[in-house]
Amino acid sequence: xxxxxxxxxxxxxxxxxxxxxxxxxxxxxxxxxxxxxxxxxxxxxxxxxxxxxxxxxxxxxxxxxxxxxxxxxxxxxxxxxxxxxxxxxxxxxxxxxxxxxxxxxxxxxxxxxxxxxxxxxxxxxxxxxxxxxxxxxxxxxxxxxxxxxxxxxxxxxxxxxxxxxxxxxxxxxxxxxxxxxxxxxxxxxxxxxxxxxxxxxx
Numbered sequence: 001x002x003x004x005x006x007x008x009x010x011x012x013x014x015x016x017x018x019x020x021x022x023x024x025x026x027x028x029x030x031x032x033x034x035x036x037x038x039x040x041x042x043x044x045x046x047x048x049x050x051x052x053x054x055x056x057x058x059x060x061x062x063x064x065x066x067x068x069x070x071x072x073x074x075x076x077x078x079x080x081x082x083x084x085x086x087x088x089x090x091x092x093x094x095x096x097x098x099x100x101x102x103x104x105x106x107x108x109x110x111x112x113x114x115x116x117x118x119x120x121x122x123x124x125x126x127x128x129x130x131x132x133x134x135x136x137x138x139x140x141x142x143x144x145x146x147x148x149x150x151x152x153x154x155x156x157x158x159x160x161x162x163x164x165x166x167x168x169x170x171x172x173x174x175x176x177x178x179x180x181x182x183x184x185x186x187x188x189x190x191x192x193x194x195x196x197x198x199x200x201x202x
Contacts, residue, residue: 113196124162131147160202168195175187
């Protein structure tokens with residue numbers, strides 16, 4: 001079979017064709033004869049044939065990712081571009097984390113949450129861009145089923161954590177502007193750690 005059809009869409013279409021080849025003929029016969037019944041013996045073989053056809057299906061162990069180009073030279077170009085973008089983002093976020101960690105005057109709730117946001121950005125780009133760079137460098141488009149599930153889970157996890165941290169930062173600005181006299185009480189160190197922990201474990 002052509003490897004271009006080894007995608008989730010064609011896998012589910014193949015499974016659907018098994019259902020239709022077993023069930024549709026009986027539906028058409030019933031429709032033409034205006035009969036709405038099916039015998040027990042007629043129902044059991046259909047179920048067993050369906051199970052047999054389903055058991056003969058090849059299990060998918062990997063998916064194919066659509067590349068930007070099939071030309072090897074362009075794939076190397078994409079690898080270099082993504083590598084530069086990844087290194088710039090990596091350096092920028094590490095610079096932010098280092099500056100906040102070493103600068104004692106930056107040990108405030110706003111910069112604490114900004115440091116968490118930089119860590120999340122590092123993690124999210126490492127999950128997505130690294131696989132894209134590896135595929136461009138090795139001239140492959142495949143990703144394992146477990147790798148795909150892990151990547152989707154991590155992307156959703158980091159995205160939800162990003163939204164949670166941004167929401168907490170918005171709350172921090174709200175308290176600063178609208179309740180400045182209660183800021184030290186509402187945004188104390190313990191509260192900030194608890195809010196950050198809730199964002200990471202959401």
